[in-house]
Amino acid sequence: MDGFSEGLPPVVFVTGKGGVGKTTVAEGLAAARAVRGMAPTLIEVGEPGDVLRSRPLPGVRRELLTGEEALAKAAEELFGSALVSRLVMNSFAVRRLAQAAAAVRAFAVLDQIRIRARGGRPMIVDLPATGHGLGWLRAPGQLAELAIAGRAHEMARRVERELLVPARSAVVVVTLPEPLVLAETRELTSRLREEAPLGAHAVVVNGVPRPLPVPPGLPPGSAIAAEAARRRVRRDARRQELARLAGELPHGALLELPRWPLEPSPETVAAALAGGPSVAEAVAG
């Protein structure tokens, strides 16, 4: 399983609910690429006024992309001139509409990523927690269908063609080792496969508790023995859910990251992503 990150296409979208450790995994993937001398860019998608949430990493360029900026750039290309674009985008009606439509902003951000990724430049994209990435990946297609022709339609299709294809980009879903959260993740991967241009390439289960080594012979009623048993029960429930999830990922990988007592460095995460056995194997064996 060495080199999980080596099998990835240039652009990697990292998605998952809030609080699952999306940024930690994105940092780990960026660090893994930096170690191989790929000089990756770690892109965080946010809003004006946000600060970067990832930590500085040697050999990694970090960038915050905001919907507002991306929208202004997309409009400039769309209308062919900065002046006309400002005229249209600053008109009360259009501006309000564009602000309200999250899909429009998602599309504009993806278009900026497409531009930055030209020539196969390696990129890790930390997607926002809302919408679970599904809305993001569907945005260009939705827009192309809404604007059935014209320049906007062509721009939307170009993002699909040049960015959202398996040779150019992949989706890594980060999740937690709770059976219910894993069930939600399975729902997401199945919807990605059916509704989005890209299915999930890999699922990373973050924060897996370490098993407790408990020798036989502890007194009955031992809290430690009870805790060890609880972790075993939860591991078994998790394994069942993971086996189902593996069925949703015919070509993808399932990886586990341990629950570290202290926040791991990006290098630690990178090493765990590269060297850890895949859960698919663990489930099978």
Added chain:
Amino acid sequence: MTRMIVTAGGGGVGKTTTSAALAMALARQGHRTLALTVDPARRLADALGVEIGAGIRPARTARGGVAFDLAMPAPDAALDDLAQALFTDPREREAFMGNGLYATLADAPAGMHEILVLLGLGGVLEEGRYDAVVLDTAPSRHALDFLAFPGQLAELLSGASVGFFASFAQRAGDAATAAVERSRLLGWGKARLEEAILKVLPPEFLVEGARFFADLGPIREPLVARARRADALLREARFLLVSAPTRAARQDALRLAEALPKPAAGLLLNRADDGLPPALAAEIDRVPQPAAEAAALLREEAQGRRDALERTERALRARLPTVPLHRLPTQHGGEPLAIVEGLAPHLEGLARTLMAA
């Protein structure tokens, strides 16, 4: 007047559970309380005996007696519900809901869901059925963007933008003759603005967009009225930040604190301890010989959680020195209803402060 309490925090901090516990504490003090969850949690809904998308239901509590109401509107049904509530003429409603733009909006982009939920509940809020409404926002750093939405929406729907789109609609005529419209629209597109838009978007799209606004006509006034009421309630709201001892949760809370229109009324820190159940804590201190290795591992985990807690508290205190901090202990056992019941007593003091003038 209904007291609106808005809780905000990043993902995974226990915000929905904490909001439900606060609603329980408020109800126990005799306040008629509604907990409104924008990001539905299926497990909590099950535990409290409500169904996602089924409107307002009384929450089940283990102790019985004083209860609170709970609503977890389904994100993909919020716009449908609103259209159902506002359109009296079924034909007008169908025309509106049949529009292609409607389908895109109904996907409830981030931030829209909150406001749709608020607008949808406008009627309930107006009746004065509740003393307190706890609004649990989406788990995002931008969860508070919606605060500006009711005002913006009222402006969008009552202002000049509607005139702009409506004039498009008027001239566009029937969509069935879109091919004819194309030439007509282009012929009429004298203004530079219209010309520029038509260059990049097909006229069919504009016809649809314009018609969408035209179809809004019958419900525009009640919609604007609801938006203004929601706006008024939000202006008087109290805000609570919810966090947990992780870097991401801390960053989210601090980002949200900046976005608040006024200082937070409280900062709730979940899992504010070493996370060890008492029995386990006692046993690892005795270190029974056969389990020394396991005990060491458990101690290491507990120390890690203590360190993370200390770091989080220090960072939050430094940046938000005047916001009262409430530490909430880890709830062991894992059953959602038990967790809500366990947290509620810790929130009674806060509940009293929130309801005081």
